Amino acid sequence: MSASISASRFFRPAPDEPSGTTVEIGGIPIFLQTDDVDFRAMIEQRYAGFVNSASTPAGQLEILLHPPKQHPVEDVRVSRSGPVWRIERGDFRAEFDLRSRRGWVHQSPNPYSLDAVLRIIHSLVLAEEGSFLVHAASGVRHGRAFVFAGVSGAGKTTMSRLAPPDATLLTDEISYVRRSGCGYCAYGTPFAGELARVGANLKAPLAALYFLEKGPDNRIEPASGPYAVRALLRNILFFAHDSDLVARVFEGAVEFVSRVPVAQFVFAPNERAWELVQ
Amino acid sequence: MSEKYISRSKSVAARTLGGEMMIMSAKDSTLFSLSEVATLIWEAADGHTPLSEIVERRICAEFDVRSDVAYRDAEQLVEELATRGILSISSRPVPDAQGPAVEAP
Numbered sequence: 002m003s004a005s006i007s008a009s010r011f012f013r014p015a016p017d018e019p020s021g022t023t024v025e026i027g028g029i030p031i032f033l034q035t036d037d038v039d040f041r042a043m044i045e046q047r048y049a050g051f052v053n054s055a056s057t058p059a060g061q062l063e064i065l066l067h068p069p070k071q072h073p074v075e076d077v078r079v080s081r082s083g084p085v086w087r088i089e090r091g092d093f094r095a096e097f098d099l100r101s102r103r104g105w106v107h108q109s110p111n112p113y114s115l116d117a118v119l120r121i122i123h124s125l126v127l128a129e130e131g132s133f134l135v136h137a138a139s140g141v142r143h144g145r146a147f148v149f150a151g152v153s154g155a156g157k158t159t160m161s162r163l164a165p166p167d168a169t170l171l172t173d174e175i176s177y178v179r180r181s182g183c184g185y186c187a188y189g190t191p192f193a194g195e196l197a198r199v200g201a202n203l204k205a206p207l208a209a210l211y212f213l214e215k216g217p218d219n220r221i222e223p224a225s226g227p228y229a230v231r232a233l234l235r236n237i238l239f240f241a242h243d244s245d246l247v248a249r250v251f252e253g254a255v256e257f258v259s260r261v262p263v264a265q266f267v268f269a270p271n272e273r274a275w276e277l278v279q
Numbered sequence: 280m281s282e283k284y285i286s287r288s289k290s291v292a293a294r295t296l297g298g299e300m301m302i303m304s305a306k307d308s309t310l311f312s313l314s315e316v317a318t319l320i321w322e323a324a325d326g327h328t329p330l331s332e333i334v335e336r337r338i339c340a341e342f343d344v345r346s347d348v349a350y351r352d353a354e355q356l357v358e359e360l361a362t363r364g365i366l367s368i369s370s371r372p373v374p375d376a377q378g379p380a381v382e383a384p
Contacts, residue, residue: 244305
Protein backbone atom coordinates (compact mmCIF):
# COMPACT_ATOMS: atom_id res chain seq x y z
CA MET A 2 0.00 0.00 0.00
CA SER A 3 1.36 3.40 -0.87
CA ALA A 4 0.56 6.58 0.91
CA SER A 5 0.09 9.73 -1.08
CA ILE A 6 1.90 12.61 0.54
CA SER A 7 1.93 16.02 -1.02
CA ALA A 8 5.44 17.31 -1.69
CA SER A 9 4.38 20.74 -0.55
CA ARG A 10 4.07 19.38 2.96
CA PHE A 11 7.81 19.05 3.07
CA PHE A 12 8.51 22.47 1.63
CA ARG A 13 5.97 24.51 3.53
CA PRO A 14 7.77 27.10 5.69
CA ALA A 15 8.00 26.24 9.34
CA PRO A 16 5.41 28.17 11.39
CA ASP A 17 8.05 30.26 13.10
CA GLU A 18 10.06 31.04 9.97
CA PRO A 19 9.96 34.79 9.38
CA SER A 20 8.44 35.97 6.15
CA GLY A 21 10.05 38.67 4.12
CA THR A 22 12.24 39.52 1.20
CA THR A 23 15.99 39.75 0.78
CA VAL A 24 17.06 42.93 -0.98
CA GLU A 25 20.69 43.03 -2.06
CA ILE A 26 22.15 46.46 -2.75
CA GLY A 27 25.87 46.96 -3.26
CA GLY A 28 26.53 43.29 -2.68
CA ILE A 29 25.06 43.50 0.84
CA PRO A 30 21.88 41.40 1.13
CA ILE A 31 19.52 42.49 3.89
CA PHE A 32 16.48 40.42 4.81
CA LEU A 33 13.46 42.71 5.18
CA GLN A 34 11.14 40.88 7.50
CA THR A 35 7.45 41.67 7.34
CA ASP A 36 4.28 39.69 7.88
CA ASP A 37 2.29 42.18 5.87
CA VAL A 38 1.62 40.60 2.47
CA ASP A 39 0.80 43.88 0.76
CA PHE A 40 3.89 45.65 2.07
CA ARG A 41 6.05 42.72 1.05
CA ALA A 42 4.59 42.94 -2.44
CA MET A 43 5.39 46.65 -2.48
CA ILE A 44 9.00 45.91 -1.50
CA GLU A 45 9.34 43.33 -4.24
CA GLN A 46 7.97 45.76 -6.80
CA ARG A 47 9.93 48.80 -5.64
CA TYR A 48 13.23 46.99 -5.37
CA ALA A 49 12.66 44.79 -8.40
CA GLY A 50 16.01 43.82 -9.78
CA PHE A 51 17.57 43.95 -6.32
CA VAL A 52 15.52 41.17 -4.74
CA ASN A 53 17.76 38.17 -4.27
CA SER A 54 16.06 35.36 -2.39
CA ALA A 55 18.94 33.01 -3.11
CA SER A 56 21.57 35.00 -1.25
CA THR A 57 22.39 34.51 2.41
CA PRO A 58 21.42 37.72 4.20
CA ALA A 59 24.26 39.70 5.74
CA GLY A 60 21.74 41.57 7.83
CA GLN A 61 18.12 41.62 8.89
CA LEU A 62 15.62 44.43 9.35
CA GLU A 63 12.28 43.70 10.97
CA ILE A 64 9.57 46.01 9.67
CA LEU A 65 6.85 46.86 12.17
CA LEU A 66 4.01 48.71 10.51
CA HIS A 67 1.65 51.15 12.10
CA PRO A 68 -1.34 52.83 10.47
CA PRO A 69 -0.62 55.85 8.27
CA LYS A 70 -0.87 59.20 10.00
CA GLN A 71 0.26 62.77 9.52
CA HIS A 72 3.88 63.32 10.48
CA PRO A 73 5.71 66.56 11.02
CA VAL A 74 8.37 67.20 8.39
CA GLU A 75 11.69 67.00 10.14
CA ASP A 76 15.30 66.10 9.56
CA VAL A 77 16.56 62.65 10.30
CA ARG A 78 18.40 62.17 13.58
CA VAL A 79 21.01 59.46 13.86
CA SER A 80 22.73 58.61 17.13
CA ARG A 81 24.73 55.72 18.49
CA SER A 82 24.83 53.76 21.70
CA GLY A 83 27.65 51.23 21.49
CA PRO A 84 27.13 49.23 18.32
CA VAL A 85 23.44 50.15 18.11
CA TRP A 86 22.41 53.04 15.89
CA ARG A 87 19.12 54.80 16.46
CA ILE A 88 17.57 56.47 13.43
CA GLU A 89 14.56 58.73 13.84
CA ARG A 90 12.46 60.96 11.67
CA GLY A 91 8.85 62.06 11.93
CA ASP A 92 7.67 59.10 9.87
CA PHE A 93 9.78 56.31 11.39
CA ARG A 94 11.93 55.08 14.23
CA ALA A 95 14.57 52.43 13.74
CA GLU A 96 17.46 50.75 15.46
CA PHE A 97 20.24 48.79 13.83
CA ASP A 98 23.06 46.92 15.54
CA LEU A 99 26.13 47.17 13.32
CA ARG A 100 27.80 44.26 15.10
CA SER A 101 25.01 41.73 14.66
CA ARG A 102 23.68 43.50 11.57
CA ARG A 103 20.14 43.20 12.89
CA GLY A 104 17.56 45.81 13.60
CA TRP A 105 13.98 46.99 13.29
CA VAL A 106 12.02 49.88 11.89
CA HIS A 107 8.66 51.14 13.11
CA GLN A 108 6.95 52.94 10.27
CA SER A 109 3.74 53.41 8.34
CA PRO A 110 3.35 51.35 5.15
CA ASN A 111 4.97 53.85 2.83
CA PRO A 112 8.03 53.14 0.71
CA TYR A 113 9.84 56.40 1.42
CA SER A 114 10.47 55.61 5.08
CA LEU A 115 12.00 52.26 4.15
CA ASP A 116 14.11 53.91 1.44
CA ALA A 117 15.51 56.36 3.98
CA VAL A 118 16.26 53.69 6.56
CA LEU A 119 17.98 51.48 4.02
CA ARG A 120 20.11 54.34 2.74
CA ILE A 121 21.23 55.19 6.26
CA ILE A 122 21.93 51.57 7.23
CA HIS A 123 23.96 51.05 4.07
CA SER A 124 25.88 54.29 4.64
CA LEU A 125 26.76 53.16 8.18
CA VAL A 126 27.85 49.71 7.02
CA LEU A 127 29.90 51.21 4.20
CA ALA A 128 31.63 53.75 6.44
CA GLU A 129 33.16 50.88 8.39
CA GLU A 130 35.07 49.76 5.31
CA GLY A 131 35.96 53.17 3.91
CA SER A 132 33.17 53.10 1.35
CA PHE A 133 30.22 55.44 0.94
CA LEU A 134 26.99 56.51 -0.69
CA VAL A 135 27.35 59.76 -2.57
CA HIS A 136 24.92 62.23 -4.14
CA ALA A 137 25.83 61.35 -7.69
CA ALA A 138 24.61 59.81 -10.88
CA SER A 139 26.68 56.95 -12.19
CA GLY A 140 26.90 54.79 -15.23
CA VAL A 141 28.94 52.04 -16.81
CA ARG A 142 30.57 52.45 -20.17
CA HIS A 143 32.93 49.97 -21.82
CA GLY A 144 33.05 47.97 -18.58
CA ARG A 145 34.12 50.89 -16.38
CA ALA A 146 32.03 52.98 -14.02
CA PHE A 147 31.90 56.77 -13.95
CA VAL A 148 30.40 58.76 -11.11
CA PHE A 149 28.98 62.28 -11.60
CA ALA A 150 28.66 64.00 -8.25
CA GLY A 151 26.91 67.21 -7.41
CA VAL A 152 24.30 68.85 -5.30
CA SER A 153 20.76 69.31 -6.53
CA GLY A 154 20.80 71.24 -9.81
CA ALA A 155 24.42 70.39 -10.66
CA GLY A 156 23.38 68.20 -13.57
CA LYS A 157 23.03 64.62 -12.32
CA THR A 158 19.67 64.12 -13.96
CA THR A 159 20.79 65.90 -17.13
CA MET A 160 23.87 63.68 -17.50
CA SER A 161 21.68 60.64 -16.89
CA ARG A 162 19.22 61.71 -19.56
CA LEU A 163 22.04 62.34 -22.02
CA ALA A 164 23.61 58.91 -21.51
CA PRO A 165 24.27 57.23 -24.86
CA PRO A 166 22.82 53.80 -25.68
CA ASP A 167 26.10 52.05 -24.88
CA ALA A 168 26.09 53.37 -21.30
CA THR A 169 24.19 51.61 -18.51
CA LEU A 170 22.76 53.83 -15.81
CA LEU A 171 23.53 52.72 -12.25
CA THR A 172 21.56 55.54 -10.65
CA ASP A 173 20.58 59.12 -11.37
CA GLU A 174 20.68 60.19 -7.73
CA ILE A 175 22.65 58.16 -5.18
CA SER A 176 25.75 56.23 -6.15
CA TYR A 177 27.10 53.29 -4.25
CA VAL A 178 30.90 53.30 -4.06
CA ARG A 179 32.65 50.40 -2.41
CA ARG A 180 36.28 49.53 -1.86
CA SER A 181 37.45 46.57 -3.86
CA GLY A 182 41.03 45.39 -3.63
CA CYS A 183 43.30 48.31 -4.46
CA GLY A 184 40.49 50.26 -6.09
CA TYR A 185 36.79 50.89 -5.92
CA CYS A 186 33.65 49.59 -7.58
CA ALA A 187 30.40 51.41 -8.28
CA TYR A 188 27.14 49.50 -7.85
CA GLY A 189 23.68 50.18 -9.15
CA THR A 190 21.07 51.29 -6.65
CA PRO A 191 17.28 51.34 -6.56
CA PHE A 192 17.36 54.86 -5.10
CA ALA A 193 16.01 56.91 -7.96
CA GLY A 194 15.96 60.65 -8.42
CA GLU A 195 14.01 62.80 -10.86
CA LEU A 196 14.15 60.14 -13.56
CA ALA A 197 12.20 57.82 -11.26
CA ARG A 198 14.09 54.96 -12.82
CA VAL A 199 15.68 52.19 -10.78
CA GLY A 200 19.34 51.70 -11.64
CA ALA A 201 20.75 48.54 -13.15
CA ASN A 202 21.81 46.00 -10.57
CA LEU A 203 25.41 45.52 -11.62
CA LYS A 204 28.85 46.65 -10.56
CA ALA A 205 31.94 47.82 -12.38
CA PRO A 206 35.39 49.03 -11.44
CA LEU A 207 35.37 52.76 -10.91
CA ALA A 208 37.30 54.70 -13.54
CA ALA A 209 36.73 58.27 -12.34
CA LEU A 210 34.61 60.56 -10.25
CA TYR A 211 33.60 63.91 -11.69
CA PHE A 212 32.16 66.92 -9.93
CA LEU A 213 29.54 68.33 -12.26
CA GLU A 214 29.26 71.95 -13.20
CA LYS A 215 27.16 73.27 -16.06
CA GLY A 216 29.02 75.50 -18.50
CA PRO A 217 29.20 76.75 -22.08
CA ASP A 218 31.27 73.83 -23.34
CA ASN A 219 32.49 70.40 -22.34
CA ARG A 220 35.80 69.98 -20.59
CA ILE A 221 37.41 68.05 -17.78
CA GLU A 222 39.69 69.93 -15.44
CA PRO A 223 41.94 68.29 -12.88
CA ALA A 224 41.01 68.80 -9.25
CA SER A 225 43.64 69.10 -6.54
CA GLY A 226 43.53 66.53 -3.77
CA PRO A 227 42.37 68.90 -1.02
CA TYR A 228 39.72 70.42 -3.29
CA ALA A 229 38.52 66.95 -4.22
CA VAL A 230 38.26 65.85 -0.60
CA ARG A 231 36.26 68.96 0.31
CA ALA A 232 33.93 68.52 -2.65
CA LEU A 233 33.52 64.81 -2.02
CA LEU A 234 32.71 65.31 1.64
CA ARG A 235 30.01 67.79 0.66
CA ASN A 236 28.34 65.06 -1.38
CA ILE A 237 28.83 61.94 0.74
CA LEU A 238 25.73 60.86 2.61
CA PHE A 239 26.38 60.69 6.30
CA PHE A 240 23.88 61.54 8.89
CA ALA A 241 25.42 61.30 12.33
CA HIS A 242 27.52 63.69 14.38
CA ASP A 243 29.44 60.79 15.78
CA SER A 244 33.18 61.24 16.17
CA ASP A 245 34.14 57.72 15.10
CA LEU A 246 31.89 57.87 12.08
CA VAL A 247 33.08 61.33 11.05
CA ALA A 248 36.69 60.16 11.28
CA ARG A 249 35.93 57.07 9.19
CA VAL A 250 34.13 59.06 6.52
CA PHE A 251 36.95 61.60 6.38
CA GLU A 252 39.59 58.87 6.13
CA GLY A 253 37.51 57.13 3.48
CA ALA A 254 37.24 60.30 1.40
CA VAL A 255 40.99 60.98 1.57
CA GLU A 256 41.78 57.39 0.68
CA PHE A 257 39.38 57.50 -2.25
CA VAL A 258 40.87 60.71 -3.64
CA SER A 259 44.35 59.26 -3.40
CA ARG A 260 43.38 56.20 -5.43
CA VAL A 261 40.74 57.27 -7.96
CA PRO A 262 41.02 59.97 -10.64
CA VAL A 263 38.83 62.87 -9.52
CA ALA A 264 38.16 65.91 -11.69
CA GLN A 265 35.84 68.81 -12.36
CA PHE A 266 33.52 68.10 -15.28
CA VAL A 267 32.21 71.28 -16.88
CA PHE A 268 29.54 70.29 -19.34
CA ALA A 269 27.08 71.83 -21.74
CA PRO A 270 23.77 70.06 -21.66
CA ASN A 271 24.14 68.16 -24.91
CA GLU A 272 25.03 64.63 -26.00
CA ARG A 273 28.63 65.57 -26.72
CA ALA A 274 29.35 65.73 -22.99
CA TRP A 275 29.50 61.95 -22.92
CA GLU A 276 32.24 61.95 -25.57
CA LEU A 277 34.63 62.83 -22.75
CA VAL A 278 33.44 59.89 -20.67
CA GLN A 279 35.54 57.04 -21.99
CA MET B 280 56.57 84.31 30.57
CA SER B 281 54.63 81.22 31.56
CA GLU B 282 55.09 78.24 29.30
CA LYS B 283 52.30 76.90 27.14
CA TYR B 284 51.86 73.26 26.25
CA ILE B 285 49.71 72.34 23.31
CA SER B 286 48.18 69.01 22.43
CA ARG B 287 46.24 67.81 19.43
CA SER B 288 42.56 67.21 20.01
CA LYS B 289 41.48 63.59 20.14
CA SER B 290 38.24 64.41 18.39
CA VAL B 291 39.68 65.27 15.01
CA ALA B 292 40.88 63.23 12.07
CA ALA B 293 43.85 64.47 10.11
CA ARG B 294 45.57 63.56 6.85
CA THR B 295 48.13 65.17 4.61
CA LEU B 296 47.06 65.34 1.00
CA GLY B 297 48.93 67.08 -1.79
CA GLY B 298 51.23 68.65 0.80
CA GLU B 299 48.27 70.16 2.63
CA MET B 300 47.26 69.17 6.13
CA MET B 301 43.53 68.57 6.29
CA ILE B 302 41.80 68.23 9.62
CA MET B 303 38.19 67.34 10.20
CA SER B 304 36.45 68.05 13.45
CA ALA B 305 34.57 64.98 14.55
CA LYS B 306 32.26 67.12 16.63
CA ASP B 307 30.70 69.20 13.88
CA SER B 308 32.29 67.81 10.69
CA THR B 309 34.03 71.11 9.97
CA LEU B 310 36.99 70.73 7.64
CA PHE B 311 40.16 72.79 8.14
CA SER B 312 43.27 73.21 6.04
CA LEU B 313 46.46 74.30 7.76
CA SER B 314 49.20 76.44 6.30
CA GLU B 315 52.78 75.15 6.25
CA VAL B 316 53.69 76.87 9.52
CA ALA B 317 50.45 75.86 11.21
CA THR B 318 51.09 72.28 10.14
CA LEU B 319 54.54 72.29 11.76
CA ILE B 320 53.07 73.53 15.02
CA TRP B 321 50.14 71.13 14.91
CA GLU B 322 52.40 68.16 14.25
CA ALA B 323 54.65 69.13 17.15
CA ALA B 324 51.74 69.55 19.56
CA ASP B 325 52.54 66.53 21.72
CA GLY B 326 51.40 67.97 25.02
CA HIS B 327 54.82 68.00 26.65
CA THR B 328 57.03 70.16 24.42
CA PRO B 329 56.71 73.84 25.41
CA LEU B 330 55.42 76.12 22.67
CA SER B 331 58.57 78.24 22.94
CA GLU B 332 60.68 75.19 22.14
CA ILE B 333 58.44 74.24 19.22
CA VAL B 334 58.82 77.75 17.83
CA GLU B 335 62.61 77.70 18.22
CA ARG B 336 63.16 74.24 16.80
CA ARG B 337 60.46 74.02 14.14
CA ILE B 338 59.77 77.58 13.04
CA CYS B 339 62.88 79.70 13.62
CA ALA B 340 65.13 76.90 12.41
CA GLU B 341 63.27 76.69 9.10
CA PHE B 342 62.11 80.23 8.45
CA ASP B 343 63.89 83.55 8.50
CA VAL B 344 61.96 85.11 11.36
CA ARG B 345 62.82 86.66 14.72
CA SER B 346 61.94 84.37 17.58
CA ASP B 347 59.83 86.95 19.45
CA VAL B 348 57.77 87.64 16.34
CA ALA B 349 57.46 83.94 15.59
CA TYR B 350 56.37 83.20 19.15
CA ARG B 351 53.76 85.96 19.13
CA ASP B 352 52.33 84.67 15.85
CA ALA B 353 52.40 81.09 17.14
CA GLU B 354 50.51 82.12 20.27
CA GLN B 355 47.81 83.71 18.16
CA LEU B 356 47.63 80.66 15.96
CA VAL B 357 47.30 78.11 18.76
CA GLU B 358 44.64 80.21 20.44
CA GLU B 359 42.67 80.26 17.24
CA LEU B 360 43.11 76.51 16.74
CA ALA B 361 42.07 75.95 20.35
CA THR B 362 38.95 78.05 19.79
CA ARG B 363 38.10 75.76 16.90
CA GLY B 364 38.66 72.65 18.97
CA ILE B 365 41.66 71.39 17.03
CA LEU B 366 44.19 71.95 19.81
CA SER B 367 44.08 72.34 23.54
CA ILE B 368 46.38 74.65 25.52
CA SER B 369 47.65 73.94 28.99
CA SER B 370 50.01 75.68 31.40
CA ARG B 371 51.44 72.27 32.34
CA PRO B 372 52.63 69.27 30.34
CA VAL B 373 49.80 66.94 29.42
CA PRO B 374 51.04 63.42 30.19
CA ASP B 375 48.54 61.38 28.21
CA ALA B 376 48.22 63.74 25.28
CA GLN B 377 47.86 62.02 21.97
CA GLY B 378 46.54 63.32 18.76
CA PRO B 379 45.27 61.53 15.73
CA ALA B 380 47.67 59.55 13.65
CA VAL B 381 48.77 61.63 10.71
CA GLU B 382 49.53 59.75 7.55
CA ALA B 383 50.32 60.85 4.09
CA PRO B 384 48.38 58.64 1.70
